[in-house]
Amino acid sequence: MAGEDVAHGEPLLEVEGLKKYFGQDSGLLGGISFEPGRFPPISLDEQQVKAVDDVSFEIRRGETLGLVGESGCGKSTLGRTLLRLLEPTAGTISFKGDDLAALSGEELRRKRAEIQMIFQDPQSSLDPRMKVGRIIEEPMRAHGMLDDEGREARAKDLLEKVGLDPHHYNRHPHAFSGGQRQRVNLARALSVNPDFIVCDEPVSALDVSIQAQVLNTMERLQEEFGLTYLFIAHDLSVIRHISDRVAVMYLGNVVELADKEELFENPQHPYTRALLDSIPVPDPRRRGARGALEGEVPSPVDPPSGCRFRTRCPRLIAPEGYDWTDEEWAHTRSFLRAVKRRTFESASAAELRREFFGGDLPDGEAGEIVAEAIALVATDADAGTEGRGDWTDARELLLEKFARESVCATERPAYDVETEHGTDSHFAACHLHR
Amino acid sequence: MSSEPLLRVENLKTQFFTDAGTVRAVDGISFEVYEGEIVGLVGESGAGKSVASMSLLRLVERPGEIVGGEVTYKGETVFGLEEGPDGELREREEMLSNEAVRERIRGNEIAVIFQDPMESLNPVFTVGGQLREVIELNRGLSKEAARAEAIEMLREVGIPDPEERYEEYPHQFSGGMRQRVLIAMALACEPSLIVADEPTTALDVTVEGQIIDLVDELQAKYDTSFIWVTHDMGVVAEICDRVNVMYLGEIVEQAPVDELFHDTKHPYTRALLNSMPRPDRTVAELEPIEGVMPEAISPPSGCRFHPRCPDAREVCRRVHPEPEEVARADSHPHNAACLKHDAFDVGYDGSAPLEGDPRTTAGGSGGEGGE
Ligand SMILES: Nc1ncnc2c1ncn2[C@@H]1O[C@H](COP(=O)(O)OP(=O)(O)OP(=O)(O)O)[C@@H](O)[C@H]1O
Ligand code: SF4
Ligand code: SF4
Ligand SMILES: [Mg+2]
Numbered sequence: 001m002a003g004e005d006v007a008h009g010e011p012l013l014e015v016e017g018l019k020k021y022f023g024q025d026s027g028l029l030g031g032i033s034f035e036p037g038r039f040p041p042i043s044l045d046e047q048q049v050k051a052v053d054d055v056s057f058e059i060r061r062g063e064t065l066g067l068v069g070e071s072g073c074g075k076s077t078l079g080r081t082l083l084r085l086l087e088p089t090a091g092t093i094s095f096k097g098d099d100l101a102a103l104s105g106e107e108l109r110r111k112r113a114e115i116q117m118i119f120q121d122p123q124s125s126l127d128p129r130m131k132v133g134r135i136i137e138e139p140m141r142a143h144g145m146l147d148d149e150g151r152e153a154r155a156k157d158l159l160e161k162v163g164l165d166p167h168h169y170n171r172h173p174h175a176f177s178g179g180q181r182q183r184v185n186l187a188r189a190l191s192v193n194p195d196f197i198v199c200d201e202p203v204s205a206l207d208v209s210i211q212a213q214v215l216n217t218m219e220r221l222q223e224e225f226g227l228t229y230l231f232i233a234h235d236l237s238v239i240r241h242i243s244d245r246v247a248v249m250y251l252g253n254v255v256e257l258a259d260k261e262e263l264f265e266n267p268q269h270p271y272t273r274a275l276l277d278s279i280p281v282p283d284p285r286r287r288g289a290r291g292a293l294e295g296e297v298p299s300p301v302d303p304p305s306g307c308r309f310r311t312r313c314p315r316l317i318a319p320e321g322y323d324w325t326d327e328e329w330a331h332t333r334s335f336l337r338a339v340k341r342r343t344f345e346s347a348s349a350a351e352l353r354r355e356f357f358g359g360d361l362p363d364g365e366a367g368e369i370v371a372e373a374i375a376l377v378a379t380d381a382d383a384g385t386e387g388r389g390d391w392t393d394a395r396e397l398l399l400e401k402f403a404r405e406s407v408c409a410t411e412r413p414a415y416d417v418e419t420e421h422g423t424d425s426h427f428a429a430c431h432l433h434r
Numbered sequence: 435m436s437s438e439p440l441l442r443v444e445n446l447k448t449q450f451f452t453d454a455g456t457v458r459a460v461d462g463i464s465f466e467v468y469e470g471e472i473v474g475l476v477g478e479s480g481a482g483k484s485v486a487s488m489s490l491l492r493l494v495e496r497p498g499e500i501v502g503g504e505v506t507y508k509g510e511t512v513f514g515l516e517e518g519p520d521g522e523l524r525e526r527e528e529m530l531s532n533e534a535v536r537e538r539i540r541g542n543e544i545a546v547i548f549q550d551p552m553e554s555l556n557p558v559f560t561v562g563g564q565l566r567e568v569i570e571l572n573r574g575l576s577k578e579a580a581r582a583e584a585i586e587m588l589r590e591v592g593i594p595d596p597e598e599r600y601e602e603y604p605h606q607f608s609g610g611m612r613q614r615v616l617i618a619m620a621l622a623c624e625p626s627l628i629v630a631d632e633p634t635t636a637l638d639v640t641v642e643g644q645i646i647d648l649v650d651e652l653q654a655k656y657d658t659s660f661i662w663v664t665h666d667m668g669v670v671a672e673i674c675d676r677v678n679v680m681y682l683g684e685i686v687e688q689a690p691v692d693e694l695f696h697d698t699k700h701p702y703t704r705a706l707l708n709s710m711p712r713p714d715r716t717v718a719e720l721e722p723i724e725g726v727m728p729e730a731i732s733p734p735s736g737c738r739f740h741p742r743c744p745d746a747r748e749v750c751r752r753v754h755p756e757p758e759e760v761a762r763a764d765s766h767p768h769n770a771a772c773l774k775h776d777a778f779d780v781g782y783d784g785s786a787p788l789e790g791d792p793r794t795t796a797g798g799s800g801g802e803g804g805e
Binding site: 237 | 478479589592594595596597598608610611638639640641642643644646647665666667668669670671672673691692694695696705706707709710711712713714716717720721722723726727
């Protein structure tokens with residue numbers, strides 16, 4: 001079958017500059033606005049959700065690439081765009097040398113047999129009215145594979161391969177447990193002999209004990225059929241178990257990509273570190289080893305410039321042009337965040353200086369700016385200027401003079417860093433590696 | 435422990451009377467919660483964790499019913515049955531009335547936090563307004579004072595810009611923020627016990643981390659006790675002091691958290707721990723538990739775990755083990771409902787191993803294929 005032309009370990013799929021934007025309104029003209037004064041008069045609305053924004057990576061034949069990130073970071077959108085279930089906004093998706101993003105009609109249809117997808121919810125992805133056998137045969141029928149008899153034989157064979165009883169051929173999906181339904185999904189995906197399967201949270205809805213059964217089956221099938229997986233999940237433990245290499249996504253960008261062992265043992269992006277630090281480890285003797293990440297994910301409609309993680313990054317780099325010690329910058333950074341999130345109750349200027357700066361403001365110009373900001377929010381602020389406006393002014397002042405001046409805000413980071421575990425390359429989108 | 439527990443649950447049974455038969459969702463569980471403790475209730479989907487926690491506050495609705503057992507809170511009988519003169523079970527005289535439970539216990543003494551915060555917040559009122567009302571009603575503060583207190587609580591649970599967010603509606607909050615609001619509401623009445631049913635399950639891991647830290651902090655400050663319901667062993671290890679492991683309506687192991695993980699006494703707990711991939715190290719080979727958990731409508735005979743248990747012997751099919759003390763730790767018992775322990779003395783050692791076809795009879799649809 002197709003695919004023999006790409007050797008094991010060679011790139012099967014190469015993604016370059018992939019973008020997927022959604023209009024804010026889901027309506028027909030959502031995201032498009034008509035501006036008669038301009039040429040061309042129709043422009044893409046600013047209010048677009050940049051779900052996947054300029055992502056590049058490759059997937060090698062026979063490997064499992066884990067794609068991990070928190071809800072809303074764009075994992076599923078990326079998976080669906082690869083399959084052309086969603087139209088890419090920009091970029092190329094090269095599968096065995098053909099650009100899927102540019103294919104259409106019959107060519108795309110034929111390619112689709114080589115790429116399959118399985119979803120999180122095994123309940124809703126199986127048509128309850130169809131018998132299991134028919135569900136598994138459906139993709140074969142759609143691609144004109146085999147005759148009736150051949151399809152039935154293959155469906156029964158596949159049931160056995162995914163660990164179900166071939167006698168279940170005539171059952172309806174509701175007679176199956178969650179784990180069994182996910183096996184039916186696997187059999188259906190395998191029926192057209194694909195090279196590549198995008199698995200979107202395939203075990204998230206399952207109990208741990210069942211999860212382990214399905215993961216083991218997926219690994220066995222990969223070996224038996226030489227499959228390549230893109231495995232999308234939010235659960236880092238599952239990702240660590242199943243993947244060969246791992247990509248970490250944050251707010252539409254891939255922020256780090258490395259060999260599994262390298263990524264977990266030598267993470268180089270502050271977001272990856274925060275993610276790893278926040279997982280509760282199932283061992284009470286390792287309690288309290290967790291670190292917490294502050295703040296929330298910003299809106300993908302208007303993501304931060306430069307590094308998208310900068311609004312929460314505990315290591316945001318000091319802006320040039322001021323004379324900071326590390327400690328002074330660290331104090332200023334946490335003061336800036338506290339003002340921005342308004343997480344403290346106002347107090348006198350002296351008290352605020354003590355609380356956030358241990359009494360001593362930074363030297364020079366930086367110190368003057370900080371003093372100005374403190375004066376704006378302090379209770380002993382100049383008479384007549386009490387109220388919210390002061391917080392907003394203080395916030396703007398600090399953001400403008402400091403946060404937006406950092407290299408983290410002015411340049412988009414992308415670096416190859418040194419690998420400690422294994423020999424594979426290690427990508428980290430963080431200016432700490434300048 | 436010499437002191438009296440805050441909450442004592444004895445042989446609690448809750449059933450659902452459905453067309454398909456009687457679901458024995460909670461089938462005779464006993465446990466205690468002492469002051470200042472976080473007690474875990476852990477198990478897989480359908481084990482009965484939620485039904486158990488609803489039963490504590492008599493929140494079970496038709497077709498469900500608490501059919502037996504006792505729940506005692508600070509010496510008061512929240513639920514209790516006794517045998518009447520005609521041999522029928524009837525509610526004990528000292529059992530609190532529905533009004534008393536509703537007005538004095540729920541919220542005030544024992545607060546509940548559910549998995550889905552959207553269900554517990556009213557979408558048409560502002561977040562701040564809802565919190566203020568709870569405070570006003572339960573703490574007898576004036577509207578103004580309650581408002582100030584509500585803003586303070588919002589800040590305390592980590593809502594940024596609380597004055598501003600006070601005026602917003604629940605849908606304007608993220609999932610993590612809503613969960614923080616629910617925690618604020620639960621704490622607002624200064625309860626002695628909070629029952630939290632999977633409060634972080636729907637949240638991302640970094641948000642879950644934030645909430646766990648918050649609970650740790652608040653717990654240290656107010657000395658509130660918690661019953662923490664979860665299926666996540668990582669969360670259990672992180673915050674629980676003592677743990678109850680549930681399987682098919684029963685508690686099969688009960689231990690302080692360190693013993694549960696490092697001196698595991700029940701094969702189900704062991705199997706659960708072995709089947710998990712780990713975040714902190716690469717596990718080459720997962721060991722799944724064979725089969726699926728059977729339906730609570732027709733639990734297996736003898737030990738309910740026997741069709742899936744790697745240690746099962748012939749005797750396990752016949753004899754039903756109740757939890758017995760098999761060790762002591764921290765002056766707490768370590769209980770396990772497993773016949774292989776000497777405490778049972780039913781001839782486990784001499785009994786023939788069960789040659790398993792691991793496929794269970796769950797729902798008549800066969801089991802998960804064993805690998
Ligand atoms: N309203 C109901 N009617 C009939 N059966 C019910 C009802 N509610 C719960 N059950 C049954 O009671 C048993 C225990 O359910 P429960 O919801 O307590 O499990 P759980 O441990 O909380 O699971 P999960 O982890 O999925 O939340 C299950 O067999 C369930 O199907
Ligand atoms: S580029 Fe800057 S803000 Fe982004 S992760 Fe690195 S240090 Fe943090
Ligand atoms: S009683 Fe028997 S079947 Fe049950 S857990 Fe113990 S060894 Fe396993
Ligand atoms: Mg539940």
